[in-house]
Amino acid sequence: MPAGRHYTEVMLPAGLKDRLLAVVGPRGCLDRPEDLALYEYDGSIEKGRPDMVVFPRTTSDVCAIARIAHEFGVPMVGRGAGTGLSGGSIPREGGIVVAFARMNRILEIDTENERATLEPGVVNLDVTLAAADRGYFFAPDPSSQRACTIGGNVAENAGGPHTLAYGVTTNHVVGLELVLPDGSLVETGGKEPDLPGYDLTGLLTGSEGVMALVTKAIVRLMPKAEAVKTALAIYESNEDAGRTVTGITERGITPVAVEMLDGVMLRMVEEATHAGYPLDAAAVLLIELEGLTETVEAQVEQVREACLECGAREFRVARSPQERELLWQGRKNAFGAVGRVSPTYYVQDGVVPRTKIAPTLHFIGEVARKYGLTISNIFHAGDGNMHPIILFDARKPGELEKARAAGAEILTYCIEVGGSITGEHGVGMEKNELMSRQFTPETLDAIRRLKALFDPEGRLNPGKLLPTGRGCMEIRQPGGPSGITS
Numbered sequence: 001m002p003a004g005r006h007y008t009e010v011m012l013p014a015g016l017k018d019r020l021l022a023v024v025g026p027r028g029c030l031d032r033p034e035d036l037a038l039y040e041y042d043g044s045i046e047k048g049r050p051d052m053v054v055f056p057r058t059t060s061d062v063c064a065i066a067r068i069a070h071e072f073g074v075p076m077v078g079r080g081a082g083t084g085l086s087g088g089s090i091p092r093e094g095g096i097v098v099a100f101a102r103m104n105r106i107l108e109i110d111t112e113n114e115r116a117t118l119e120p121g122v123v124n125l126d127v128t129l130a131a132a133d134r135g136y137f138f139a140p141d142p143s144s145q146r147a148c149t150i151g152g153n154v155a156e157n158a159g160g161p162h163t164l165a166y167g168v169t170t171n172h173v174v175g176l177e178l179v180l181p182d183g184s185l186v187e188t189g190g191k192e193p194d195l196p197g198y199d200l201t202g203l204l205t206g207s208e209g210v211m212a213l214v215t216k217a218i219v220r221l222m223p224k225a226e227a228v229k230t231a232l233a234i235y236e237s238n239e240d241a242g243r244t245v246t247g248i249t250e251r252g253i254t255p256v257a258v259e260m261l262d263g264v265m266l267r268m269v270e271e272a273t274h275a276g277y278p279l280d281a282a283a284v285l286l287i288e289l290e291g292l293t294e295t296v297e298a299q300v301e302q303v304r305e306a307c308l309e310c311g312a313r314e315f316r317v318a319r320s321p322q323e324r325e326l327l328w329q330g331r332k333n334a335f336g337a338v339g340r341v342s343p344t345y346y347v348q349d350g351v352v353p354r355t356k357i358a359p360t361l362h363f364i365g366e367v368a369r370k371y372g373l374t375i376s377n378i379f380h381a382g383d384g385n386m387h388p389i390i391l392f393d394a395r396k397p398g399e400l401e402k403a404r405a406a407g408a409e410i411l412t413y414c415i416e417v418g419g420s421i422t423g424e425h426g427v428g429m430e431k432n433e434l435m436s437r438q439f440t441p442e443t444l445d446a447i448r449r450l451k452a453l454f455d456p457e458g459r460l461n462p463g464k465l466l467p468t469g470r471g472c473m474e475i476r477q478p479g480g481p482s483g484i485t486s
Contacts, residue, residue, distance in 0.1 A: 012051050013072045020054055020096075023064045028055040028102075039079065039097050043144070044430050045346050045400070046087035050077070050097040057102045059177065059185065059215040066213065067183030069096055075459045076181065078209045080120065080152030083144040085347050086428030088156055088208050092463035098213060100151050107216070111136050114221045115174065115191050120151025120214045124158075127219070136221040139166035142424070143332050151214045157206030159424030161331065164382035165256040165290070166222065168424060170205040175218035178204065180211075181460045191218055203450075208426050209461040211454035225290035229300050230324040231317045233285040233307040234278050238262055238365075238377070240311035241283040242358035245381045247306040248287075249354065253299050258382030259286040259331055262361075265338075265376040265389070272337035275330025276323070281313075285381065286331055334378050335389075342374075342391035346403045349425035350414030352384045363413050364388050371402045385423035386414065412437060427465045436467050 012031075021029055030036060030053040040049040051074075056062045069076045075095030082089055091097055104121035111134045116127055124145040127138040141160035142148050148158065154176070159168040166172075175189035189201035204212055235241040241260055248255065261269065263282045270277040277284060287303055289296050304315045318324035338345050352360045361377060364386075368375040379387040390406055392399040411421045411434055421431045421438055435444060448466055452458075 013074065016068065016072050016074065017052065019068045019072075020052065020065065023061055023068070024054050024056060028057070029053070039082070039099070040090070042082045042084045042087060042089045043347075044085050044087045044090070044428065045344065045394075045403075046090050046429055048087075048090040048092050048429075049094065050091040051094045053079075053097045053099055055099050055102045059103075059179070062098065062103075062179045062213055062215050063183045063185055065096070065098060066179050066181060069459065070182045070457075073457070073459070075462050076213070077461045078120075078151065078155065078213045080149035080155075081123070081144070081147045083142075083148045084152060084156060084428065085349065085425040086156070086422070086430040088426050088428040088461070088464060089152070090429060092429055095459075100149065103215065104149075106130050109134070109221075110191070111221060113191055114223070115218055116221055117216065117218050118150045119216060120149060120154070122150045124148050124150060124153060127221075131221050132224075135224050137224055138219060139163075139172055139222050140169045143335060145332075150217050150219070154205050154214050154217055155207070155209045156426035157424065159380065159385065161257040161259050161286075161328075161380060162288070163380065163385075163424070164258060165254055170202055172220040172222075173201055173205045173217055174220055176201050176204060176214055177216035178212035179215055181455045181457065185215075186212065189218065206426075208428060208465050210451055210465050211460065213460075227291060227293040227296040228324070229289045229296050229317055230327055231287045231289075231300065231303065231315060232277070232327060233287065233312040234281045234314040234316075235283045235285070235312055236281070237311065238283045238361045239358040241285050242361055242381070244285060244307050244310040244312065245354050245357060247310050248303055251302050251306055253289075253302055255287050255299075255303070255382060256290045257286065257288040258380070260284070260377065260379055260381040261286070261331070261334070262377040264374065265334060265378045268337045268341050268376070269330045269334050272340055273326075273330045273333050275326050277327075277330060278314075285312075286327060331378075338376070338389055338391070342393070344392055344394045344400075346390040346392065346407055347425070348386065348388045348390070348407050348410055349422045350386045350388075350411045350419060351421075351423040352386060352414050352417050352419035354382075354384050356417045356419070357381060357384055357386075360386060360413065360417065364410055367406050367409050371406045373402060373406055375406070380423070383423070384419065386410075408434065429464050432463075432465055433467050433469075435465070 077091045079089040079099045100121040103119040105119045108117040142158045178186045266277040374391040376389045390403045392403040
């Protein structure tokens with residue numbers, strides 16, 4: 001067991017299991033160690049074992065589970081698909097994991113009002129597939145969209161490549177049904193636009209499961225564009241690719257996506273997916289434009305000019321839907337491609353102003369050299385959401401500590417240049433100790449007091465989002481990092 005990790009075998013209060021079994025049945029509850037091991041990690045490098053996992057099928061089940069947990073004073077943590085990258089669904093203090101895999105129904109697709117009503121276990125991509133034949137789609141598209149679920153997207157305010165034009169999850173959630181820690185059922189927002197009162201839907205979207213458990217979401221559907229063009233710009237330097245983003249926006253163009261892959265990353269991706277990325281380039285930009293046919297055609301040429309002026313050696317446009325799909329397949333499968341090369345890796349999620357992308361890439365290179373680590377870059381360049389991926393081998397003494405230190409330096413730099421420690425992965429238990437660098441003590445205290453209004457006993461997803469004053473290695477869990485990513 002690595003130094004610094006602690007695990008204490010905790011007995012659940014007498015009678016708790018029987019009460020929960022009465023709600024979810026014997027096939028809706030796990031408490032054997034070999035089963036619990038499957039729920040002790042997510043896509044981050046953290047681990048923490050629950051004492052029990054329950055699988056509700058209805059909102060009333062969730063209310064009953066919450067009331068029982070409240071009665072016995074036991075912590076609760078909501079869990080979707082476990083693809084999160086900040087430890088958000090890891091039970092840091094044990095207790096009950098409420099897994100929403102069986103609440104996976106699409107309750108309504110209402111294209112006349114451009115809305116969909118979903119249970120939290122619905123897979124992100126399934127929403128678009130359900131609406132596609134009516135000419136609509138769900139805009140937030142994380143790289144894990146084939147696996148991640150709506151409840152997790154709402155909790156972490158997930159983004160994706162197309163957030164540059166369409167925004168993140170909070171821009172597409174119009175109503176929520178929620179269960180509070182005491183079992184109370186609350187509804188916020190709805191299908192109707194601009195309801196009166198406080199924007200509780202906006203407050204709770206991105207609250208990382210520390211205030212309430214989402215049991216239903218009403219989301220916005222978007223009509224498909226008339227024309228779509230996807231281009232690949234190829235560069236001999238990271239900095240030139242970074243400068244191009246500013247060059248495009250200076251022309252008054254907002255692509256729906258501008259994704260960057262550096263040379264290390266694109267070679268891993270190409271060897272795994274054969275998407276058509278050049279193996280000898282230092283970086284590529286994957287750029288997508290949508291809109292009216294005539295507008296898109298004109299914008300493609302303006303984007304071509306911006307790329308070539310900033311040093312692109314080649315600019316190519318996908319010639320068919322199949323070629324376009326292959327380029328995106330390479331981008332979406334990038335994290336899996338890394339797993340073929342490195343046994344473990346650490347994905348960061350800092351945000352910087354677009355004008356700071358090039359110097360941030362330079363700084364990341366300096367950090368890699370300082371710690372003797374390989375750091376590859378794949379990120380949403382259009383909105384400055386950086387995803388440096390730190391490759392390391394957790395089996396080697398000191399490697400994990402170096403990876404953590406490198407990540408902390410990169411995120412601190414993001415704050416210093418006017419950015420943030422997260423753009424879409426959330427704070428979770430990975431970055432909560434950095435919150436004191438992002439916010440003043442007065443702001444953090446206001447956030448604490450707001451959380452206490454919803455969760456006065458601090459039992460819902462404890463040890464997340466806000467600083468705890470302890471290191472992330474102090475977790476109730478045997479063993480080292482999982483090395484499993486989304």
